[in-house]
Structures are given as C-alpha cells and as structure tokens.
Amino acid sequence: MKFLCLIISAILILSLASQLEARQRFYCLWSTKRSCSKSTPRCIRLQTGTDATAMTAIYTCKYYRSDCKYLLDMCKGETSFGQLGTTVDVQTYCINNNIPIGGTGVCT
Template sequence: MKFAALIISFVLIVVLTSQLEARLLLSNGNGFFCLWTSRKSCSKSSPRCLRVQTDATPTYTCKYYRNECQYLLDNCKGATVFGQLGTSVDVSTYCVMNNIGIGSTGICT
C-alpha cells in the first residue's frame, strides 16, 4: 500500500511540476512558447546541416546540428545567424564531405 502511495505521489509531483514549467514558459513573451512546442515535437535523432552565405562572393559556412531538436530550438530562438538565415542542406554533402564535425561550423560548398 505504501508503494502504491509513493508511486501516485511521484506521478502527481511530475505532472504538477511540468504544468508549472509550462505556465512559466507560456507566460514569458520572449518566444518560450515556441521553444516549448519545438522541444515536444522534434526528432532527437535526425542530424541537420544549415548553410549561410558569408560574403558577396559565393563563400558559405555550414553548421552541423547533432539532431533536429537543436536545429528547431536554434531556429525558433533565432539565436544565431544560422537560426535566422540558414538554409537547410543535405548533411552528407555539405557537412560530412566538408569535414565539419557534429556541433561545429565550417566552410562548405
């Protein structure tokens, strides 16, 4: 009986905590709602490669995201030039073939 009460208490605490966190995120008007929904809906396994033109001549920089979650959060926040202006491109062609490590940026085609 004590074990069942412990499990019910634990579940109740988790539910209340997540609702409180959601209210805090939703009440702040700085894009946190977007972050909350992105985190809930993204794939945690698909990598992303984004490409940005860095100058007038066709020079590009690519950023290799470990997974789609990181990309969606960055895109939602617009925290970097990649989140604001990045164009999604093929991971193997633009990031892997240009020796750009996961989580880093580098020159790409």
C-alpha cells in the same frame, strides 16, 4: 498629476508586454521540443559573404547533432541567423547533399 498617471501607465504597459514576450518564447520552445527529432542530424547552408577578388560567394555549412538543436536555435533566434551549429565543410555536408542556400537537410 496627469504626467504621473502617464508614466505609471507606460510602466504598466511595458511590464505586460514583456510578460507576453516571455510567454511567446516559452510557447515557441515548448512547441519546438514536441516536434523535433533527437537523433536526426541537420545541416544548414548559409551565404556568409563575397570574395571581392574572385567575385564569388562564400558559404558556410552549419552542422547540428540533432534536429532539436537546430530547431531550438532557430526558435530562440540567438544569432542574426538563429543558428549556432558547428561549421563544417560546405562541399561534403551541404553541396553533396543538395542543400540549397538558406535551406536545411539531413547530414550524411
């Protein structure tokens, strides 16, 4: 009987925890939408690896059509970085705009 009560309690706790997570994600999306710009493009610079032969870092620059797209991806954490933007030329979009590694900035 105690074992059955323990199983029911565990199931109940797990279901409540998943509902709290859903509320947190909803809040995250709601608050992000309220603070984002739908017209300002956004770039983020990431280090994606290291070239073993040249011993140099490899970078990517992700481009978002709007600040909103970036903030929503970051909020949802859909990838390991939480960024799903289109990959663009690092020199043009990130280095020339003085965007640091892991930083974001306005794309021009």
